[in-house]
Amino acid sequence: MTSAVAPLDASATVVAVGDVHGCATRLMLALLPHFHTGAELMFLGDLFDRSPEPEGDARVIELVRSLQAEPAAYGLSAVTVLRGNHEQMLLDALDEQLPGEALKLWVRNGGNQNFLATARDHRDWLEALPFTAIRGSYLFVHAGVRPGVPLDQQLEKDLLWIRSPFLECEHGLPYTVVHGHTFCSDFAVTRLPHRIGIDTGAFLSGRLTALPLTV
Structure with missing residues (x-):
């Protein structure tokens, strides 16, 4: 599990983007x-897939990488x-030598195969x-943590995919x-006191949350 830790001033603002x-x-x-x-922008993942607009994924990665650079x-x-x-899921699809189950899973979850060529150009960035x-x-x-497990022992699949029991239980961290x-x-x-969920279903609702937090 990789993480990013940065010292910040007491008055620093982080804007979390869903x-x-x-x-x-x-x-x-x-x-x-x-x-x-x-402020610092903090994107919580799922930049791509299920885009409601033409070339949305390519435009998002171009903007985000420009901001980061x-x-x-x-x-x-x-x-x-x-x-x-x-x-x-996108990285797993790119890893396949021939189109297979990983590509099918990504497409079933809203992946656009027209984005694959662009994604390959950004593969090193995605992997990092x-x-x-x-x-x-x-x-x-992105998703949450498994309650009762120390941060350095969390599984990557939970950090990416977990819902229950994280959504229902205090995590203890x-x-x-x-x-x-x-x-x-x-x-x-x-x-809630122990968690703040900021996915507001942008691709369905048109509401994308960018939440400023003082840290």
Whole structure:
């Protein structure tokens, strides 16, 4: 399991961005208020798949990589991108020598085969995406954590895929976990003492959450 830990000033702001799923136009609108604020952007994974607009996946990766390469040009302190289960399914599909089960799984989950050529150009970047990041008292991760398991013993499949029992139980870690992966039927942000869920179903609802947190 890889993670990103950075020391931050007490007044630092991290803007957590929920599952984008190829919503390129919605992503730019959600980010505009946070440009030139000195904040760090924290993408929680699932940048791609199920895109509701033409070339959405390609436009998202172009924007996100531009932001990460030159955050100061946008008035940001940093841009961190975490791995989601859709990035993992895409990588698994790219790893196949011939189209097989991994490709079928990715396509069944909204993968667009027209995006594969672009994804290959970004493969090294995708493979380097961390699974977690810690900022202050917040642990950022795509899906969640398995309750009762120390952070350094969490399985990558849980960090990418878990729902139950994470959604129902306190996890026991000394952090508030900020996650995506699961949206509610009302597409609202979930705020509990031990977790904040910010997947608001952008590809269905048109609502992409970019949540500023003081860390």
